[in-house]
Every structure is written in structure tokens, then in C-alpha cells.
Amino acid sequence: MTNKKYKGYLIDLDGTIYLGNERIPAGENFIHRLQAAGIPYLLLTNNTTKTPRVVQKRLHDKFNIDTALSSIYTASLATVDYMNDLGLEKTVYIIGEDGLKEAIYEAGYKKERENPAYVVVALDTDLTYEMLVLATLAIHNGATFIGTNPDLNLPSERGLTPGAGALIKMIEAATRVKATIIGKPEAIITEKAVSKLGFEKSDILMVGDNYLTDIRTGINNGIDSLLVTTGFTKPEEVPELPIAPTYVVSNLDEWDV
Known part of the structure; x- marks a missing residue:
């Protein structure tokens, strides 16, 4: 599809790059295409059950994705950052x-x-x-x-x-x-993630499968959004969404990085 070119990406994992333990080949391809193009990204997950190192190993072992530890930002890390900011x-x-x-x-x-x-x-x-x-x-x-x-x-x-x-x-x-x-779609994790990418919000795209968390992250925080209907939000729900995502695709092979 024809779309705006973005300098950086915030990307959900479960339902977007994989589904549980199942592969989503288009999700894997998407990360590989970003890497080949040298486009920075942050894997932004609300999952707190696994450390970034475990996430990194799982991506390598199960989903054919090699990614830097610094590219993984979990709600756990954002929680620690927030607690440190409060200073109690x-x-x-x-x-x-x-x-x-x-x-x-x-x-x-x-x-x-x-x-x-x-x-x-x-x-x-x-x-x-x-x-x-x-x-x-x-x-x-x-x-x-x-x-x-x-x-x-x-x-x-x-x-x-x-x-x-x-x-x-x-x-x-x-x-x-x-x-x-702390986590998506709230401003706390979003602002931390945007800061880590180092671009203006207008140059960043939020990619995910869940309208309530991933896409509302974009909508609520002034970031363009790409909904992929491989996980939580189904294609038949798209026409009824209260505020439309910037883009919708059925799989990430349709997206031109």
C-alpha cells in the first residue's frame, strides 16, 4: 500500500509479530524489512511476565527474529522508570x-x-x-x-x-x-518510548493488533497508528471503531516501510 514514510516505529508483539506460540510470517518479515532498511524501532509490550532478555531469546528461538536488547521496552521497565521518577x-x-x-x-x-x-x-x-x-x-x-x-x-x-x-x-x-x-495506551509508557526512539511523534508509527491498547496509544498520544487484524481486533470490527486508525492492513506484508 502507499503510505507515509516514518523514521521510527513502536511495535506491539503478541498478536502483531506472533500469536501466542504461533508464528505470523508477515510479522517476522516486517521486522526483517525494518532492519534491512536501517529504520529504528522499539518493541513495545504490555507483557510483564518475561524479562527483555527472555523476550529477545524467544524471538530468536521461535520466531526467527534477532533484535537488540535495547529494542525491547516492556511495561515492567516503564514501571520502574515511573517509580524512580516518583522517588518514594x-x-x-x-x-x-x-x-x-x-x-x-x-x-x-x-x-x-x-x-x-x-x-x-x-x-x-x-x-x-x-x-x-x-x-x-x-x-x-x-x-x-x-x-x-x-x-x-x-x-x-x-x-x-x-x-x-x-x-x-x-x-x-x-x-x-x-x-x-503504566502500559499502553497510557501516556507514561508512550512518552518514555518516544523519548527512547528520539524522533518527533509526527515521524513515528504505532503498530499493533489491539485497538483498545495499541491503536489507542497512537490516537490518545498524537501518533499515527497502523492496525493489523492478525490478533485481538477483528476485520469485521473495523467499520465500527469510534476513531479510525490511520491505517488498517490484514497482514504486515501489505505495509511498505
């Missing part, structure tokens, strides 16, 4: 998996169950009721409540499964406190 005491209670915990603890934060400065909530497939209790009580006691990302569902081979946003909503209901959301 470095104590935290985390509902989340290793990717999130490693990023936060490596930044010098200490686990605190009773009276932490922060409660950070993300996807945790080993979630227990006691974890919800500890998070709720800490927030009642004044902890700053951070949600890594608002994704209510995750696309998988089995269908749409509960995401971090569903857990955050549960704790918001129990505490009557709204979480500060």
Missing part, C-alpha cells in the same frame, strides 16, 4: 511474575508485605486470594497503587484469557482506589 521509599509489594519482579528488584526496590510504599499489580498466573488481601490492605494503608497495563484479555491459542487489567479492576473494586496505569 524503595519498598514494594508485587503481584506479578518474574519479568516484573526482576526489573523492580534489580532497580533496588525491596519486598515489603505489610507497609510498602508501592503496590504493583500485573498478570500473575499463580495468583492467590492471600496476595489480593495483602495488596488491598497495603493500598488501604496508603501505598501508591500502580497497574502495569490495562489489558483485560490476552490473545492465545485457547482464545482470550484474563489479563492484568482484570486483576487490577478487582483490586480497584476492593480498595475504591484507581490504579495509575
Whole structure:
């Protein structure tokens, strides 16, 4: 298709470059074409369960993509950047998996169950009721409540499964406190990512499969957007979207970098 040329790209992963454990060949080709053209990109994911190094290895092993560690920016890294900006005491209670915990603890934060400065909530497939209790009580006691990302569902081979946003909503209901959301489509992760790319927003394209997170990242933050209908948002939904993406393709082979 004929389109504007962009100097840099923000690119979602799951549903865009791959789907769960399934390959999306057009997604792989898209990254290879950007690399061949020397166009900078940042892989921008709300997934907090894996560290950037694990993401990098998975892209290599499963999806035929070699990419620099610096090209991967997760909601975990953005959460740490935000916490550092706030500058509160470095104590935290985390509902989340290793990717999130490693990023936060490596930044010098200490686990605190009773009276932490922060409660950070993300996807945790080993979630227990006691974890919800500890998070709720800490927030009642004044902890700053951070949600890594608002994704209510995750696309998988089995269908749409509960995401971090569903857990955050549960704790918001129990505490009557709204979480500060870090991940797409919020401004926090977007501004950090734009800064890392180093271009004006008018020169950047946001690429993703999920209208509610990826495409709203562009719409809400003044960045052009490309919706690819290989994951969350289906082709039949496109005509009914409240604000249209800048571009829509059925697969990324249709996009001219």
C-alpha cells in the first residue's frame, strides 16, 4: 500500500509479530524489512511476565527474529522508570511474575508485605486470594497503587484469557482506589518510548493488533497508528471503531516501510 514514510516505529508483539506460540510470517518479515532498511524501532509490550532478555531469546528461538536488547521496552521497565521518577521509599509489594519482579528488584526496590510504599499489580498466573488481601490492605494503608497495563484479555491459542487489567479492576473494586496505569495506551509508557526512539511523534508509527491498547496509544498520544487484524481486533470490527486508525492492513506484508 502507499503510505507515509516514518523514521521510527513502536511495535506491539503478541498478536502483531506472533500469536501466542504461533508464528505470523508477515510479522517476522516486517521486522526483517525494518532492519534491512536501517529504520529504528522499539518493541513495545504490555507483557510483564518475561524479562527483555527472555523476550529477545524467544524471538530468536521461535520466531526467527534477532533484535537488540535495547529494542525491547516492556511495561515492567516503564514501571520502574515511573517509580524512580516518583522517588518514594524503595519498598514494594508485587503481584506479578518474574519479568516484573526482576526489573523492580534489580532497580533496588525491596519486598515489603505489610507497609510498602508501592503496590504493583500485573498478570500473575499463580495468583492467590492471600496476595489480593495483602495488596488491598497495603493500598488501604496508603501505598501508591500502580497497574502495569490495562489489558483485560490476552490473545492465545485457547482464545482470550484474563489479563492484568482484570486483576487490577478487582483490586480497584476492593480498595475504591484507581490504579495509575503504566502500559499502553497510557501516556507514561508512550512518552518514555518516544523519548527512547528520539524522533518527533509526527515521524513515528504505532503498530499493533489491539485497538483498545495499541491503536489507542497512537490516537490518545498524537501518533499515527497502523492496525493489523492478525490478533485481538477483528476485520469485521473495523467499520465500527469510534476513531479510525490511520491505517488498517490484514497482514504486515501489505505495509511498505
